[in-house]
Amino acid sequence: MEYLLFPGRHHxxxxxxxxxxxxTAQGATIVWAVTSSNHHTTKRNPVPFDRREAAIERFSVATGIRSLVVGVTDTHATDDFADVTIKAVEAGTDDQVQLDPGNTVVACSTPEVxxxxERLGYPVIGVEPPGEPRPWDVLLLIAAGNxxxxxxxHPATADVFDRYRLDAQIQRCVNDPVVGDDGGLTTTRDYKTYADAFETAADRKWQQIKDFLRPGRILDIGCATGATLQLVDADPRxxxxxxxxxxxxxxxxAECxxxxxxxxxxxxxxxxxxxxMLGSAVFPARSIDTTLTLALTHEIWSYADGSRPATVQRFADGLFAHTAPGGVWVNSDVCGPAxxxxxxxxxxxxxxxxxxxxxxxLEAxxxxxxxxxxxxxRARFFQFAHDFRxxxxxxxxxxxxxxxxxxxxxxAMDFLTRKDYVDNWLSETHEQFCGLDFTGWCEIAKQAGFTIDPASKPWRNDWVxxxxxxxxxxxxxxxxxxxxWPDTHQLLIARR
Structure with missing residues (x-):
């Protein structure tokens, strides 16, 4: 045995x-095929690849084994997974490592994998700790604060986790009530459609908000593809x-x-x-001069865990806490009728x-x-009622x-403003556009401590x-x- 191939996420x-x-190695080189290497900060993959690689290298030095670490891009479930992994190792080593059944044993405990x-002819040995938690079980202990x-x-993992405070990151990712396993809000969302929409709307939104930004530290929460920040970047101010x-x-x-x-x-x-941003504080108190939330607050409302009013209030309280004196929160979004x-x-x-x-x-x-x-x-109305509920x-x-x-x-407006979103119908029916009217959003901001600028207003998208x-x-x-037809949108300028 020249190589021992060890595929896995290796968090x-x-x-x-x-x-x-x-x-087991007995002089063989351990080839760590680190799967989902392009994923991080998700429930399924909370630890970035570079931190996983760092822990593996420290582990190798501590144990005296010779290792090669190769990242394998995340793939959907496929019967070609083994072949994909072998080819990823070849590509990741510039074809210097050629694995084949004659020189390689695979260490794997997942029967399906x-x-x-085995179908490709590789001998496989299990890596199952007898009567002990597996690596993912250990990660769940971290998530539980145990x-x-x-x-x-292994001390190599503990060392890297302590230095980079990865235990807190794991807890935040795994316990997040909003984000799914792969880092999305819903499993049915077509992010290409969303990305295209954000890019198209950026110029229009920028014209609406550009006069309210304050120089300094400018934060765009829910920045999507970064299109608005590109427009801020192009402004000499x-x-x-x-x-x-x-x-x-x-x-x-990833697009940003x-x-x-x-x-x-x-x-x-x-x-x-x-x-x-619904998790623990991200930015120090009074450190942000401008906070932008564009087409975001209705999602905070819609994906709230528990009480929706309490969740959006907690969000606004957090914004006020990180806003510098004289700073501003600019919120442009949909809202309900008066x-x-x-x-x-x-x-x-x-x-x-x-x-x-x-x-x-529709799921079927x-x-x-x-x-x-x-x-x-008319038929969409009844389908919407079924899915929205x-x-x-x-x-x-x-x-x-x-x-x-x-x-x-x-x-009625929740349906009418969403009836044409057919590409993301199942995702859109998770969201409520009209949960609060403009007055309700103003009260949330005032309760947090903000003062409402007179330029704030509800408005109607007459083109729609x-x-x-x-x-x-x-x-x-x-x-x-x-x-x-009632107002459909809001521009809220909240100052500290």
């Missing part, structure tokens, strides 16, 4: 692994400012980092963090698509977007009068009304009186 190295590898290597993990982990982007979704964060690597920012002081509980009758076009007899379980379809896109506006956990109550839904104005909503829908009071 935690254990004392058992040290004993096993020392006894072991079979994939210090017994130190008795199981902010050449000496620090530009900081925080994005929770791994896919969007890619832009920076491409040299798309002139300012050298541009920094990106992948972080959920009379959310007003009863309205919603008349919807049923000639612009299909009208099935009942709603459908290969192409939910195609199905929803083929529905009439279960995904967003909202009542969304309505009755029918002559086939027309009768419901709250806020609920004229081009998307009015051609296929109308609102009336129960007595038949037409109801004006």
């Amino acid at each position: 935690v190295l254990t004392r058992f692994q040290a004993e096993f590898l020392q006894a 072991a079979k994939l290597y 210090d017994t993990w130190r008795e199981l982990a 902010f050449h000496e400012s620090d530009l900081i982007g925080v994005e929770v979704a791994r896919h969007l964060y 980092v890619h832009k920076k690597e491409q040299g798309l920012f002139q300012n050298p002081n541009v920094y990106f963090y992948q972080r959920n 009379e959310p509980d007003r009863p309205v009758v919603l008349e919807l076009d049923d000639s612009d698509g299909a009208n099935p007899a009942d709603v459908t379980d 379809l290969a192409d939910p977007a195609a199905y929803v896109g083929a529905l009439s506006t 279960r995904n967003a956990s909202v009542p969304f109550e309505y009755s029918e009068r002559g086939g027309k839904p009768v419901l709250r104005l806020a609920d 009304i004229t081009n998307r909503i009015a051609p296929v829908a109308s609102l009336t009071s129960p007595d038949g009186t037409p109801v004006d």
Whole structure:
């Protein structure tokens, strides 16, 4: 045996692994194929590859074994996983290491994965600690704040974790109530569509907010692809400012980092963090001059754990705490109508698509977007009601009068402002646009300690009304009186 291939995520190295590898290697080189090497700060992969690699190298020195560490990009479940890993090792060593069944033994304890290597002819040995927690179990002890993990982990892991405070990062990632296993808000979100939308809307939003920014440390929470920070970067007023982007979704964060690597920012002081701002404080008290939240606060409301009002208040309190005296919070987002509980009758076009007899379980379809896109506006309403209730956990109550839904104005606008989001229908029905009206958002900011600037206002997106909503829908009071289209958005300028 020339090589012992050891595939795995290798977030935690254990004392058992040290004993096993020392006894088994017998002069062979251990090839650590570190899978999901391009993932970090997610539930499934909370530790970055460079920290994992550092721990492996310290582990190798401490145990006296010879190691090669190769990162393997995350892949979807595939029967070609073993072959992908072998080729990744070749590429990661410039083809200097050629693994084959004649010179390599695979160390793997996952039966499904072991079979994939056996199918290629590789001998496989198990790495299962008898009666002891496995490495992932040790990581879960860290997430739970249980210090017994130190008795199981190898000192190399403990050393790297202590120096870089990775135990706190693991706890934050694994216990995060909002972010999914792979660093997204929902598993159904098409991030390419979102990225394109953010890029398209950046110029319009910048024109709305640019006069309210204060130079200094400028923070964009939910920065998406970093498009707004690019516009800040191009403004001479902010050449000496620090530009900081925080994005929770791994896919969007990666695009921000890619832009920076491409040299798309002139300012050298541009920094990106992948972080959920609902967790512990990220920035020191009174350290931020401008905080931007663009199309974000409705997500804070929608993905709240427990009480939604309490969660958005905690978020605003955190913003106030990190805002410097004289600093500003600029919030541009959707909001609910000023009379959310007003009863309205919603008349919807049923000639612009299909009208099935009942709603459908979209998760069971290969192409939910195609199905929803083929529905009439009226049929989409009933599908939306079904999906919105279960995904967003909202009542969304309505009755029918002559086939027309009768419901709250806020609920009607939640449907009308989202009915065309077919590409991300399942993701969008997790979110509530009209949970709070403009007055409600102002009260949240004032309760945190902010003063509301007179430039703050609710406003209506007339393009959406004229081009998307009015051609296929109308609102009336129960007595038949037409109801004006309400405000759909807010611009909140909150100062400390």
